[in-house]
Amino acid sequence: MNDAPISPLAPSRFPNALPVPGVEFAVAASGLRYRGRDDLLVCRFCEGAEAAQLLTRSKTPGAPVLFSRAAQAASGGRIRALMVNAGNANALTGPAGEAAADSLAEALAARISCSTDEIRLAATGVIGMPFDPAPVLATLNRLEYASGGWPRAARAIMTTDTFPTGASELAKIDGEPVVITGIAKGSGMIRPDMATMLAFVFTNARLPADVLDTLLRSAADRSFHAITVDGDTSTSDMLLMVATGEAARHAPIERADDPRLDEFRMRLERLMIDLAQQVVRDGEGAQKFVAVTVTGARDEAAARRVAFTIAESPLVKTAIAGGDPNWGRIMAAAGRSGAVGDDFARWRLSIGGVPVVEGGGPRPDYREEEAARHMAGREIAIRLDLGEGAGEATVWTCDLTKRYIEINADYRS
Amino acid sequence: MNDAPISPLAPSRFPNALPVPGVEFAVAASGLRYRGRDDLLVCRFCEGAEAAQLLTRSKTPGAPVLFSRAAQAASGGRIRALMVNAGNANALTGPAGEAAADSLAEALAARISCSTDEIRLAATGVIGMPFDPAPVLATLNRLEYASGGWPRAARAIMTTDTFPTGASELAKIDGEPVVITGIAKGSGMIRPDMATMLAFVFTNARLPADVLDTLLRSAADRSFHAITVDGDTSTSDMLLMVATGEAARHAPIERADDPRLDEFRMRLERLMIDLAQQVVRDGEGAQKFVAVTVTGARDEAAARRVAFTIAESPLVKTAIAGGDPNWGRIMAAAGRSGAVGDDFARWRLSIGGVPVVEGGGPRPDYREEEAARHMAGREIAIRLDLGEGAGEATVWTCDLTKRYIEINADYRS
Numbered sequence: 001m002n003d004a005p006i007s008p009l010a011p012s013r014f015p016n017a018l019p020v021p022g023v024e025f026a027v028a029a030s031g032l033r034y035r036g037r038d039d040l041l042v043c044r045f046c047e048g049a050e051a052a053q054l055l056t057r058s059k060t061p062g063a064p065v066l067f068s069r070a071a072q073a074a075s076g077g078r079i080r081a082l083m084v085n086a087g088n089a090n091a092l093t094g095p096a097g098e099a100a101a102d103s104l105a106e107a108l109a110a111r112i113s114c115s116t117d118e119i120r121l122a123a124t125g126v127i128g129m130p131f132d133p134a135p136v137l138a139t140l141n142r143l144e145y146a147s148g149g150w151p152r153a154a155r156a157i158m159t160t161d162t163f164p165t166g167a168s169e170l171a172k173i174d175g176e177p178v179v180i181t182g183i184a185k186g187s188g189m190i191r192p193d194m195a196t197m198l199a200f201v202f203t204n205a206r207l208p209a210d211v212l213d214t215l216l217r218s219a220a221d222r223s224f225h226a227i228t229v230d231g232d233t234s235t236s237d238m239l240l241m242v243a244t245g246e247a248a249r250h251a252p253i254e255r256a257d258d259p260r261l262d263e264f265r266m267r268l269e270r271l272m273i274d275l276a277q278q279v280v281r282d283g284e285g286a287q288k289f290v291a292v293t294v295t296g297a298r299d300e301a302a303a304r305r306v307a308f309t310i311a312e313s314p315l316v317k318t319a320i321a322g323g324d325p326n327w328g329r330i331m332a333a334a335g336r337s338g339a340v341g342d343d344f345a346r347w348r349l350s351i352g353g354v355p356v357v358e359g360g361g362p363r364p365d366y367r368e369e370e371a372a373r374h375m376a377g378r379e380i381a382i383r384l385d386l387g388e389g390a391g392e393a394t395v396w397t398c399d400l401t402k403r404y405i406e407i408n409a410d411y412r413s
Numbered sequence: 414m415n416d417a418p419i420s421p422l423a424p425s426r427f428p429n430a431l432p433v434p435g436v437e438f439a440v441a442a443s444g445l446r447y448r449g450r451d452d453l454l455v456c457r458f459c460e461g462a463e464a465a466q467l468l469t470r471s472k473t474p475g476a477p478v479l480f481s482r483a484a485q486a487a488s489g490g491r492i493r494a495l496m497v498n499a500g501n502a503n504a505l506t507g508p509a510g511e512a513a514a515d516s517l518a519e520a521l522a523a524r525i526s527c528s529t530d531e532i533r534l535a536a537t538g539v540i541g542m543p544f545d546p547a548p549v550l551a552t553l554n555r556l557e558y559a560s561g562g563w564p565r566a567a568r569a570i571m572t573t574d575t576f577p578t579g580a581s582e583l584a585k586i587d588g589e590p591v592v593i594t595g596i597a598k599g600s601g602m603i604r605p606d607m608a609t610m611l612a613f614v615f616t617n618a619r620l621p622a623d624v625l626d627t628l629l630r631s632a633a634d635r636s637f638h639a640i641t642v643d644g645d646t647s648t649s650d651m652l653l654m655v656a657t658g659e660a661a662r663h664a665p666i667e668r669a670d671d672p673r674l675d676e677f678r679m680r681l682e683r684l685m686i687d688l689a690q691q692v693v694r695d696g697e698g699a700q701k702f703v704a705v706t707v708t709g710a711r712d713e714a715a716a717r718r719v720a721f722t723i724a725e726s727p728l729v730k731t732a733i734a735g736g737d738p739n740w741g742r743i744m745a746a747a748g749r750s751g752a753v754g755d756d757f758a759r760w761r762l763s764i765g766g767v768p769v770v771e772g773g774g775p776r777p778d779y780r781e782e783e784a785a786r787h788m789a790g791r792e793i794a795i796r797l798d799l800g801e802g803a804g805e806a807t808v809w810t811c812d813l814t815k816r817y818i819e820i821n822a823d824y825r826s
Contacts, residue, residue, distance in 0.1 A: 060748030060757045092741050094758075094774025127741025128775060235745045314727075315821055322822030328505050328540025332648045335473030344473045345507075361507025362541060401822075402815040408728055409735030409814075 004407070009281035009289050009378060009398070010163040017150035017168040018179045021204040022046035022244025026143035027156045030135045033087030033125060038156035040136060043082040043200070044112060044145055049244045051079035051120065052212035054220055056237035062091030063101040063131070064121035065236060071105070075117035077209025079242055081108055083136075084198065085123040086157050086185075090131035091235035100133040107137050122198055122238045124185060125159050154183040157198055160407055161185050161282050167274040171205075171267035174250040174260045178205040180271050186229065186279040199224060199239045199275055205264065206245030207253055214256035215268060216241045223272035226304075227396045228311050229283035280396045285403030288320055290380040290396065294334075297391030302339040307395040309337035310382065317400035320380055325371035327356045334384055346387035352380065417820070422694035422702050422791060422811070423576040430563035430581040431592045434617040435459035435657025439556035440569045443548045446500030446538060451569035453549060456495040456613070457525060457558055462657040464492035464533065465625035467633055469650035475504030476514040476544070477534035478649060484518075488530035490622025492655055494521055496549075497611065498536040499570050499598075503544035504648035513546040520550050535611055535651045537572050537598060567596040570611055573820055574598050574695050580687040584618075584680035587663040587673045591618040593684055599642065599692040612637060612652045612688055618677065619658030620666055627669035628681060629654045636685035639717075640809045641724050642696035693809045698816030701733055703793040703809065707747075710804030715752035720808040722750035723795065730813035733793055738784035740769045747797055759800035764788065 025043040032039055053072055055065050064085075083104055090097045105119040123131075154164030168181040184199035207215070216239065224239055253261060281289055292311045297303035310316055313333040319326035327349055334340055334347070349357035352374025356366050374380065380399075438456040445452055466485055468478050477498075496517060503510045518532040536544075567577030581594040597612035620628070629652065637652055666674060694702055705724045710716035723729055726746040732739035740762055747753055747760070762770035765787025769779050787793065793812075 056749075058745060058748040059750075059753050059755055060744050089741075092744050092757075092770070092774055094772055097774065127739075127745055128770075129741075130775075235741075235748060314817070318818050318821035321818065324822070326540075328502075328542075328648075331473050331505050332471060332540055335471040335648060336469075337472075340472050342472055344505075357505070357541075359507055361505055361510065362543075400818065402818045404727070405731050405734065405813060405815045405818060408731035409737070 004160070004162050006162045007282050007286055009286055011278065014151040014154070014164055015166055015168055017166045017181050018170070019147040020179050020181050020202040020244065022049060022246025023202045023242070024145040024147050025153050026145045027149070027152050028139045028143055030139040032085055032135050038152065039086045040139055041084040041153050041156045042108065042143055045080055045242055046244050046246045047080070049079050049242055050077045050207065050209040050212060051240060051242045052077065052209055052216045053120070053241070054216065054239040056234055058235050060092060060235050062089050062123060062236040063093060063097040064090055064123045065238065066098065067101045067105060068120045068122065068238065071117045071120060075115070077212070078118050079120060080114035080118040081112050082120045082122065082200065082240065083108055084157050085125070085136060086159055087125040088123065088129050088131050089125045089127050089236045090123045092128040093131050097131050100131045103133045104136060107140055111140060120240060122236070122240070124157065124198055124236055127235055150181065150183060154185070157183070157185045159185065160284055163282055165275060165278040165282065167271045169267040169271045171264040173205055173253065173264050176249040178203055178248055178250070178264065180268055182271055182275050184275040184279055186282050197234065197237055197279060201241040201272065202244070204244050204246050204248050206248040206250065207243040211253060211256045212241055212243055215261070215265060219265070219269040219272045222269055223276040226394060227276045227280045228308060229280065229398060277396055280398050283398035284407045285401040286398030287401055288378055288380050288399040290320060290382065290398060291394055292397065293383045293392070293394045294386065295383070295392045296385040296387045296389060297339065298389040299391040300393055301391070303391035303393035304395070305339040306334050306337045306384065306386070307393045309333050310384070311395045311397035314400055317397070320375065321399040321401045323372065323375045325351050325356070325368060325375045327351060327362070327371070330382060330384070331357060340386055341388050348385045348387070350383045351375065417573070417575050419575045420695050420699055422699055424691065427564040427567070427577055428579055428581055430579045430594050431583070432560040433592050433594050433615040433657065435462060435659025436615045436655070437558040437560050438566050439558045440562070440565050441552045441556055443552040445498055445548050451565065452499045453552055454497040454566050454569045455521065455556055458493050458655055459657050459659045462492050462655055463490045463620065463622040463625060464653060464655045465490065465622055465629045466533070466654070467629065467652040469647055471648050473505060473648050475502050475536060475649040476506060476510040477503055477536045478651065479511065480514045480518060481533045481535065481651065484530045484533060488528070490625070491531050492533060493527040493531040494525050495533045495535065495613065495653065496521055497570050498538070498549060499572055500538040501536065501542050501544050502538045502540050502649045503536045505541040506544050510544050513544045516546045517549060520553055524553060533653060535649070535653070537570065537611055537649055540648055563594065563596060567598070570596070570598045572598065573697055576695055578688060578691040578695065580684045582680040582684045584677040586618055586666065586677050589662040591616055591661055591663070591677065593681055595684055595688050597688040597692055599695050610647065610650055610692060614654040614685065615657070617657050617659050617661050619661040619663065620656040624666060624669045625654055625656055628674070628678060632678070632682040632685045635682055636689040639807060640689045640693045641721060642693060642811060690809055693811050696811035697820045698814040699811030700814055701791055701793050701812040703733060703795065703811060704807055705810065706796045706805070706807045707799065708796070708805045709798040709800045709802060710752065711802040712804040713806055714804070716804035716806035717808070718752040719747050719750045719797065719799070720806045722746050723797070724808045724810035727813055730810070733788065734812040734814045736785065736788045738764050738769070738781060738788045740764060740775070740784070743795060743797070744770060753799055754801050761798045761800070763796045765794050
């Protein structure tokens with residue numbers, strides 16, 4: 001299915017992803033939907049592991065989302081295993097889909113000898129296709145767990161993604177080293193109203209679920225909540241963070257604002273920004289990576305809204321695809337965002353560091369060749385200052401190309 | 414510039430558009446931006462003509478929009494002429510652009526011997542390009558006015574449109590016949606937050622500006638405010654209605670809710686729906702015309718929001734382009750609309766009259782071939798009932814094809 005060329009924005013190689021004490025995983029080809037490729041990832045966690053999660057805000061969530069939401073609440077954040085299927089999202093599948101999800105969780109819980117509440121499920125792929133759990137259940141018998149092999153794990157959860165996405169960081173808590181490793185997948189339906197696509201972040205720090213929850217939400221605001229590909233939100237988005245506590249020598253942490261977490265917080269945020277940006281770099285059909293920064297907005301929410309309106313404008317995104325520094329479309333998108341004042345003569349727009357607009361029109365010294373040179377590249381930077389306040393936000397996105405249409409017009413056929 | 418093939422959704426011919434007493438117009442090739450085609454339309458109205466208008470809500474409006482807003486306020490709705498340029502929107506052109514707009518209005522007012530407040534200006538085309546009024550001013554000397562030739566008038570205001578858009582109706586007020594004729598142009602940047610693209614509606618009814626204003630807003634809500642192509646809103650959108658009063662034999666009308674206007678109101682609405690749907694049929698790259706109807710929403714605003722979210726979802730629009738009855742994407746779009754309740758098991762979705770979803774998943778008797786047969790056609794009907802209330806809305810849109818990308822990635826080059 002995924003014979004697409006690798007995104008030109010892909011990193012040169014999968015990063016050196018560290019094993020996380022307390023995390024083992026197994027990968028298999030269940031044949032659920034794809035043939036001849038891995039499509040199942042099961043992660044096993046040591047006793048005592050805790051989890052936090054962000055799930056799609058969609059009102060039509062998939063069965064795995066419903067299951068995981070209930071499991072998190074019932075377990076108080078305890079977790080022993082995660083199962084991820086690729087190819088069939090088990091969403092909009094009615095009561096049969098929910099029963100299928102339950103059967104997966106029950107089978108896995110029985111093998112691991114834990115409660116079903118300690119299982120989390122995720123799935124990605126086609127929506128509304130009947131989900132037959134049989135091939136997955138049959139596969140559970142032959143799983144072989146290991147603590148390494150992150151690239152294979154990241155590949156197993158891909159759908160239309162063109163490269164596996166991973167990142168790893170070392171941090172210190174209280175002077176003691178801990179590992180953070182994460183994997184993710186996109187690559188359409190990326191608009192984080194809440195959580196977004198699938199991303200799994202693992203650490204061997206020993207952190208209670210409520211602390212994890214605060215850390216995860218804060219880092220998500222600056223990473224997965226700041227990206228967009230097409231403005232669509234999936235039925236199946238999940239961002240899960242697991243802390244195993246295995247081999248963690250730091251003293252107990254009880255509060256998310258504990259200053260001993262400062263470095264960990266920074267490394268976690270960096271890792272999640274890395275994963276989120278990779279997801280954008282693998283946006284369907286993406287040929288260019290775009291950072292839209294809005295400053296001088298009346299507040300941060302307004303800055304985000306303006307930045308998202310620019311980043312999601314089909315006219316802006318197609319102009320970028322064409323290498324056209326069409327600053328008029330950028331201004332027009334901001335103008336219709338609903339989050340700006342009347343006096344656009346105060347706005348200053350630059351493209352790739354080239355000052356373009358000031359005083360309500362192009363600067364007298366603006367030379368289009370300079371902006372066009374920047375737009376010909378792979379990494380596009382758009383900055384708009386509104387001159388209204390102190391609100392700032394950056395949103396990352398990609399261009400909108402014919403390949404996006406090809407992928408999405410033909411996805412099921 | 415516009416060598417694109419005519420939209421397959423185009424009407425077979427330009428309608429039989431009636432002359433409107435009190436309206437004369439002239440068309441010319443000014444050479445402002447295009448070569449070898451008409452790009453200037455000037456309409457002259459008899460003394461006593463009155464106007465109402467809806468303008469873009471964009472906070473970066475073009476100079477013609479700023480001019481027309483001020484002129485409408487200063488004149489109390491009196492109007493003697495309208496000038497429309499195609500090719501250069503005179504938007505985001507700073508003080509020089511505003512001065513250029515003023516110079517056009519002054520020259521036209523001098524020729525017609527009216528106040529500049531009785532002029533309205535509109536423009537469409539590239540944003541942010543310096544607007545040199547000289548070629549247009551030079552053309553004013555050689556205009557030849559006539560009361561017929563609507564297809565040529567409609568062609569003169571086209572940009573990436575592939576066919577000229579017009580409609581005409583006869584109505585009776587108080588037993589006396591009046592004419593309504595309108596022209597419009599799209600064809601990207603179609604998302605009516607307020608007015609949308611350019612549409613000009615003329616009648617020889619004798620109606621004061623405040624009555625016109627009420628009629629226009631009401632009809633716009635059911636026509637131009639119910640269409641979307643790409644979710645973008647232009648800097649230059651204008652919907653203008655002019656009532657000349659010439660040869661109108663009906664008794665004076667002072668209130669928009671006068672029952673003697675019932676037939677006129679209905680005909681006006683029908684004409685504006687016709688124009689609006691033609692705009693969608695000429696949406697950039699459109700291959701299919703789509704009607705999205707949402708019923709059972711908690712109120713009309715919620716129904717509109719759900720319908721617009723479906724109609725603007727890139728994943729829904731690309732699936733339609735591919736002829737794929739991908740109902741999961743439709744449900745998922747509704748699910749993220751922010752205007753639906755939690756119980757999607759109550760929703761009923763049909764595609765082309767084929768019942769598809771019920772009880773949270775596909776109906777047991779759903780056969781995809783039936784929906785696929787409908788999706789293979791040119792006219793797509795999507796109906797979603799939410800079972801929550803009495804809110805209803807229909808939104809018209811088109812599919813999203815590779816041609817949209819081509820047009821917009823290359824528009825300026």
